[in-house]
Amino acid sequence: MNKTTGDTNTFTWVKAIILIIMFVGLLISIYERIWFNVFLVSLLLLLTLTPTILYKRYKFVIPPEIEIIAIIFIFASGYLGDIREYYDKYWWWDKVLHFSSGILLGIVGFLIVYILNKIKRFMIYMKPAFVALFSFTFAVSIGAIWEIYEFAMDKFFDLGMQSHKLYSDLEDTMWDIILDTLGAAIISILGYFYMSRNKEFFINDLLTNFIEHNPKLFKKRKSKPST
Structure with a gap:
């Protein structure tokens, strides 16, 4: 068994x-008639199965490395954080996830530019500094949008998403944004460092894997003959 097969089996x-x-958590929530948890776990299950649905419906393949990272993050934030109340049990749980999300979204920002650069019909090119800036801005923007979502949920449904035992709602929001920004800054600086020196960046492996699994996406469209 080669390393790739072993990794795939692990994933x-x-x-x-x-x-x-x-799924067990869903059954327990149904039995206990906690309908909000039923809705939330159902949504988390749908998100977790999205890569499988995309493949079966559109033959769109998400590399296992990206898929498993996303699934673990969904599980840690949505299920453990909300359903199992890790946000209340462990004050640092939310902070670790925000820092991690900054890194992950920064990687997604890099991948977006890399993929657009590889799709021949777009033919764009950005210097390393602009790629890093886009990655950073993308990650911080998504983090800010998430904070707006938390504020809206607290305002209209009183879910307490921005409440914290140790400090005020404002401080909680600011620490979340700071940690999102810090994670995004780290990955953006590392990406710029590697790109500007033409060194291999670990994102290259993810990109290569993505291209190999979705060759049709990167084929140049044939121009229609003029009449």
């Missing part, structure tokens, strides 16, 4: 375990 087992845990 499959991790995904299966997470799905089983959330």
